[in-house]
């Protein structure tokens with residue numbers, strides 16, 4: 160795998176870069192991290208950002224093998240190790256648990272806000288398919304996590320949420336502050352949860368948590384640990400309830416489909432002229448990716464993936480319909496949804512479409528969309544059986560129509576780029592979209608290697624269809640299902656951690672830089688996590704589309720123009736998010752014209768590869784770029800639901 164770009168023809172050499180203030184700071188950081196040693200960095204020693212000895216020593220300290228006698232927290236952490244929990248994202252709080260997890264060898268990343276750490280854990284899971292946890296202190300640390308939990312919930316991420324709690328003894332009193340009855344607060348957001356009130360059952364509840372995380376429809380699991388539980392002492396395993404091996408508290412056996420439903424599905428697909436498979440997160444988590452490909456190829460049914468991550472079905476495959484969703488969905492006559500648990504209204508199917516739904520549990524089948532055939536089965540087992548039972552099929556006209564739809568979208572990208580490139584009073588989002596895609600997929604680096612996320616609002620409308628996913632988890636979508644602004648940088652922390660160490664689906668792309676496209680409003684919420692990226696040498700290139708506003712300004716413009724409500728949507732203009740990044744230990748670039756974007760991207764990529772350090776590219780746009788009439792292509796008009804006229 161090629162993960163370097165040729166630095167010979169880059170405009171700015173590393174030496175030039177070091178001469179800048181940020182460069183000096185970065186170089187010192189890198190020296191402390193053991194990456195590079197540049198004497199020039201010493202020039203600005205006083206002002207330089209650095210890692211403490213204690214931090215670096217701690218990161219390389221060896222883990223401990225803990226055994227009885229153990230505290231409750233140790234018992235829990237040991238269960239996490241046994242279950243292969245890959246990482247923990249946390250802020251200080253819930254101390255016995257996070258200390259024990261770190262000391263027992265679980266990789267811990269400590270960030271600036273518990274909510275962002277929940278997004279980070281979610282991102283880690285979304286791109287790797289491996290389990291991770293987030294943690295916060297009781298009270299405010301826990302409540303900070305709520306948006307992250309809700310985001311993970313809509314994405315059906317099997318996220319383990321951990322929080323401490325005050326003593327059971329003082330329940331229903333105000334004796335201790337930060338006392339909070341947490342479980343009702345995650346009601347409706349979690350798959351399962353438990354306030355552990357019986358110390359001797361701490362292991363049993365850990366087992367319950369992993370059973371929930373590893374089976375059925377995925378979703379967040381929330382455990383809270385009152386102090387009596389975390390600090391309880393156990394002399395030996397005899398003092399714990401259900402202290403048994405994982406082979407005894409959960410099964411690897413999966414549900415398989417019944418013959419009648421498989422036959423009914425095949426009959427329906429055989430009669431269809433324009434069948435379509437919609438693949439969701441279930442295919443990713445239940446390792447059904449190869450089975451999906453084989454079935455689609457045998458039956459020549461196009462596949463569209465819709466979910467919080469992409470790459471379940473490669474965008475490079477001739478049957479892929481992912482990049483032309485609406486054009487394709489509008490024409491489909493039979494739609495088979497596989498492991499797509501969250502069903503939004505965005506796909507635009509015709510009312511007469513017949514649906515087949517494949518999911519491991521029956522509770523979701525028939526929800527939101529009327530179903531013709533329900534297949535209750537693990538997705539992999541269902542697709543393998545469908546492959547075995549279905550005859551070879553051909554849908555030549557339909558497959559060419561899907562290819563033509565993809566071409567329409569590719570041409571749209573080129574046309575939008577042509578228009579965007581014509582505007583010189585700022586960087587138009589269409590320029591970011593096309594030039595980023597050309598750099599990542601059509602240039603010097605391997606098109607498979609870079610994981611990219613796009614969040615924000617209007618910027619997403621431009622960038623989403625330019626991104627490509629050729630391997631599972633190559634694209635992540637922080638706003639999927641919950642529309643969370645301000646999840647992008649936080650999520651990138653987890654994504655980059657998964658890529659840096661090559662977890663799960665990212666094994667072959669270990670160490671590659673990651674790209675995160677975000678917005679100015681978004682960056683205002685979680686931009687502080689640039690410090691976390693820099694601290695852990697996570698090479699994320701954060702592209703901030705800075706249009707001096709919440710993009711909703713454009714949506715409501717007609718109704719709010721000149722009124723007291725207009726200012727609600729506006730920031731100060733020309734804010735320097737790049738300097739914010741620099742101040743936090745990252746490299747910063749401020750790009751004010753379209754011709755400067757690509758060179759800045761190349762510099763940041765080189766720094767990511769050579770120094771393993773993050774960057775912020777602050778792309779100065781204009782709020783007016785979203786106005787269709789003034790600056791075509793603009794954003795599509797939204798219904799005037801929130802208007803005042």
Ligand SMILES: Cc1ncc(C[n+]2csc(CCOP(=O)(O)OP(=O)(O)O)c2C)c(N)n1
Nearest residue numbers: 616617618642644678679680681709710711
């Ligand atoms: C946390 C949060 N707050 C508010 C909203 C409502 N909202 C949806 S899109 C949007 C505008 C976002 O602006 P920005 O992130 O800067 O993206 P832009 O459209 O300007 O590119 C707002 C306010 C939301 N979805 N999430």
Ligand SMILES: [Mg+2]
Nearest residue numbers: 679708709710
């Ligand atoms: Mg904005």
